Amino acid sequence: MAVGVIKIDRVSLKKAGGFMGINAMLKGLTVTGRHFFKNLFGWIVGKPQVFTVMFPEQDIAKPPSFRGMPVLVQMDSGKERCVACGLCEWACPVDCIHIEPGETEDAIERYPKVFDIDMGRCMYCGLCEEACPEEAIVMSSRIEIAAFTRAGTIWHKTDLLTPVDELPRRLDYVRRGYQR
Amino acid sequence: MSDETAASAPSTMNGRFKKPVKVVIDGREITAEAGHPLLQVALDNGIEIPHYCYHPKLSIDGSCRMCQVKIEKAPKLAIACNTPVTDGMVVDTTCDEVAFARKGVMELLLINHPLDCPICDQAGECYLQDYSFGYGSQESRTSSPRRKGLKRHPIGERVIFDQERCILCRRCVRFTKEISKTDELRVFGIGDKSRIGTTSERPLNNDYSINTADICPVGALLSRDFHHKRRVWFLQEHESVCPSCSNGCNVKLGIYNNEIQRMVPRRNDEVNDTWMCDHGRLNYHFAQDETRVRTPLIRDDAHAAPASGNGAGADVKYATTLDAALEAAAEKLRGAVSVHGGGAIGVLGSPHLTNEDLFRLVQLVNALGTPNFDMIVPVGPADDFLIKPEKAANAAGARALGVKPGDGGKDAQAILEGAKSGELRVLLIVGSADAARVLGETGIKDAVAKLDALIVVDANRSPLTDAATIVLPGLVWAEKDGSFTNHAGRVQRVRQAMEPHADLQPEGALFARLAALFARGSAPAAYDAAATLREIAAGVPAFASIGFDTLGSAGLALQEPGAAGAAEAAAPAQA
Ligand code: SF4
Ligand code: SF4
Ligand code: SF4
Ligand code: SF4
Ligand code: FES
Numbered sequence: 001m002a003v004g005v006i007k008i009d010r011v012s013l014k015k016a017g018g019f020m021g022i023n024a025m026l027k028g029l030t031v032t033g034r035h036f037f038k039n040l041f042g043w044i045v046g047k048p049q050v051f052t053v054m055f056p057e058q059d060i061a062k063p064p065s066f067r068g069m070p071v072l073v074q075m076d077s078g079k080e081r082c083v084a085c086g087l088c089e090w091a092c093p094v095d096c097i098h099i100e101p102g103e104t105e106d107a108i109e110r111y112p113k114v115f116d117i118d119m120g121r122c123m124y125c126g127l128c129e130e131a132c133p134e135e136a137i138v139m140s141s142r143i144e145i146a147a148f149t150r151a152g153t154i155w156h157k158t159d160l161l162t163p164v165d166e167l168p169r170r171l172d173y174v175r176r177g178y179q180r
Numbered sequence: 181m182s183d184e185t186a187a188s189a190p191s192t193m194n195g196r197f198k199k200p201v202k203v204v205i206d207g208r209e210i211t212a213e214a215g216h217p218l219l220q221v222a223l224d225n226g227i228e229i230p231h232y233c234y235h236p237k238l239s240i241d242g243s244c245r246m247c248q249v250k251i252e253k254a255p256k257l258a259i260a261c262n263t264p265v266t267d268g269m270v271v272d273t274t275c276d277e278v279a280f281a282r283k284g285v286m287e288l289l290l291i292n293h294p295l296d297c298p299i300c301d302q303a304g305e306c307y308l309q310d311y312s313f314g315y316g317s318q319e320s321r322t323s324s325p326r327r328k329g330l331k332r333h334p335i336g337e338r339v340i341f342d343q344e345r346c347i348l349c350r351r352c353v354r355f356t357k358e359i360s361k362t363d364e365l366r367v368f369g370i371g372d373k374s375r376i377g378t379t380s381e382r383p384l385n386n387d388y389s390i391n392t393a394d395i396c397p398v399g400a401l402l403s404r405d406f407h408h409k410r411r412v413w414f415l416q417e418h419e420s421v422c423p424s425c426s427n428g429c430n431v432k433l434g435i436y437n438n439e440i441q442r443m444v445p446r447r448n449d450e451v452n453d454t455w456m457c458d459h460g461r462l463n464y465h466f467a468q469d470e471t472r473v474r475t476p477l478i479r480d481d482a483h484a485a486p487a488s489g490n491g492a493g494a495d496v497k498y499a500t501t502l503d504a505a506l507e508a509a510a511e512k513l514r515g516a517v518s519v520h521g522g523g524a525i526g527v528l529g530s531p532h533l534t535n536e537d538l539f540r541l542v543q544l545v546n547a548l549g550t551p552n553f554d555m556i557v558p559v560g561p562a563d564d565f566l567i568k569p570e571k572a573a574n575a576a577g578a579r580a581l582g583v584k585p586g587d588g589g590k591d592a593q594a595i596l597e598g599a600k601s602g603e604l605r606v607l608l609i610v611g612s613a614d615a616a617r618v619l620g621e622t623g624i625k626d627a628v629a630k631l632d633a634l635i636v637v638d639a640n641r642s643p644l645t646d647a648a649t650i651v652l653p654g655l656v657w658a659e660k661d662g663s664f665t666n667h668a669g670r671v672q673r674v675r676q677a678m679e680p681h682a683d684l685q686p687e688g689a690l691f692a693r694l695a696a697l698f699a700r701g702s703a704p705a706a707y708d709a710a711a712t713l714r715e716i717a718a719g720v721p722a723f724a725s726i727g728f729d730t731l732g733s734a735g736l737a738l739q740e741p742g743a744a745g746a747a748e749a750a751a752p753a754q755a
Contacts, residue, residue, distance in 0.1 A: 085303070086414065
């Protein structure tokens, strides 16, 4: 297929930014300054116009497309949906998932005896979620991974299990996104 | 799937030489032997024709219809597995007609196939999965419920059957009929009521039953030992040889996290075709269970009076370094030789060690100057197929290398008697389980009471390592490079598949260092199995021309058939 090439006239740097970009810099500083004073006085009169929130005391509602930490979906029975098929473990580009499969008496046959994710290594790419054939691992809106030790950043199955009612929006998003 | 193409020479259908014919497959001219199945000819030449029921070591069934190809001048598609090649045959495996036929076969197979891949152990090495991606359709044209069947059915002690996944290729049925000759499996019912099963009084329990799980192209028959254990795509596969009897079946070790997860047969038409026995397949846990000896030990009451030495309280041994343990062992040996002469030492070798280890042991024994040198070869039941009476991988190699009493020396029985009677001062036992069994509990007590030192080299705990004065930890076969000589005198390569614990060393290295320490000589060069085998080839005529570079993955026969013949003659005598 031939590739069409469109030539765009480059706006010369000098024209846009003035001498050494001074104009652009001043413009930026003006915006920053305007917000600074707006917020400073807003704060004093009790009407702050900040865009940021006072995290962690406050939080924002994240859209379902938000990719926070991957978590395991917990069914109403209290058990995980995961069958330890190992596809997420394989898909993960940074190898931060570790699963030890085991056998259960349930009809489902397999379950993860151990399911660990090293959150210190996870890069929230969501490939585990995409690989999962069971909708058992999804990206949540959780983002707090701080821990006092490195071992503390490894989340075990009990830490990862999240009730299915807390994840309906993401599950719906996943289903639509991957056309399941 | 790699087992399907001939490892060495292409298999001949009945051994007779047939005249070569020329066939054209997908535009490639190929010379083959007349009468060979077209499917095998294609596979041997790297042309993939999908198939389920064909297996190179079983009779032809022609039941799956997956291997259909277009043959010029033939009225309709033909199954490649049951079409002998003839001169001038022109075959097309890629045309639309063939693709359409394959798609149809796939659709029929999948109509009732459960969506089990995530919980199915076969996933990753499943023909149905692979062919579904390669030749099937992504869409399903039916939404009627799938047929239900037995799940996780214990069809035998070591095999699990999932009826829903079965595609009725009858490979397993032919296996029990033609290979194990036990006939447990049958097809019951007809038409879409057909199912594989056993009669209730004869479950699938033959000595080779797990091979059915290997040849089952889907996840219908599964090994219980490997069930839900590990995804096959996480396994690192290493070529090796089964250590459990003198047949030396070729195997692949599946390793994960430095542990053996499973052992599966590897094709070698000279040794085991594509099979192995269940006992051998499951006998790998000793390589990684809690019986492993991983630290060198010196008994703290080594100098105490032997009378009290057997009490439970005094039975404490101290972990030490390998250097210290070797030094202590050398000192004991030197002491005994200087006071009583070489004849005061007895050495029991082990038929479980590699040729390379044993060569170094023979050198050590020569340095010690004792004629009291032998080994105990465990024997057990055998059959006329693969299972051999000698339950050790390298008894023939040990004989070929000279693990036997010297002039006027004691044999194994006499060595153990000599240890009990106090005639021997120091006993060096390599691979202790068999000796422990022969000695028995009281025998071990007597021997320990009379001996100046009992030095045991072993990878696994036994009553003898518990009683020993000095324990030098060895390695299991999967942890070292080397070679085994099987009952027929075939030398086969074993490869290091696992990292040994800490700084443990192969027995060959221990013996070389012990010999140097005994003679107060300089430390030997770093132990290298390849170099040792070169030394063996130069020094032992039977091994001439055998080296790691020439063994390949199929192995080589020893030069003198005499060595192998002697080995076989000796086996029944010990049984
Ligand atoms: S989000 Fe990406 S990096 Fe994190 S566990 Fe999943 S696959 Fe691995
Ligand atoms: S892909 Fe899904 S079902 Fe499979 S192991 Fe991961 S979370 Fe479990
Ligand atoms: S037999 Fe193959 S296709 Fe069927 S469930 Fe198992 S892996 Fe999937
Ligand atoms: S159990 Fe496996 S080998 Fe036997 S007929 Fe079914 S699919 Fe074939
Ligand atoms: S392989 Fe030819 S019909 Fe099955």
